Amino acid sequence: xxxxxxxxxxxxxxxxxxxxxxxxxxxxxxxxxxxxxxxxxxxxxxxxxxxxxxxxx
Numbered sequence: 001x002x003x004x005x006x007x008x009x010x011x012x013x014x015x016x017x018x019x020x021x022x023x024x025x026x027x028x029x030x031x032x033x034x035x036x037x038x039x040x041x042x043x044x045x046x047x048x049x050x051x052x053x054x055x056x057x
Contacts, residue, residue, distance in 0.1 A: 014022065
């Protein structure tokens with residue numbers, strides 16, 4: 001006797017490649033993409049050469 005009630009079919013498992021891609025590659029790529037976007041939005045801006053008009057010495 002099983003602990004399941006009614007007809008139960010087992011789902012096929014993940015292969016090693018599917019497991020690695022799902023739990024390692026995809027999260028790593030998402031982390032890198034989000035980090036690059038966050039850095040691009042918050043990176044310090046390069047200051048342009050100060051003009052005589054806009055700077056006081």
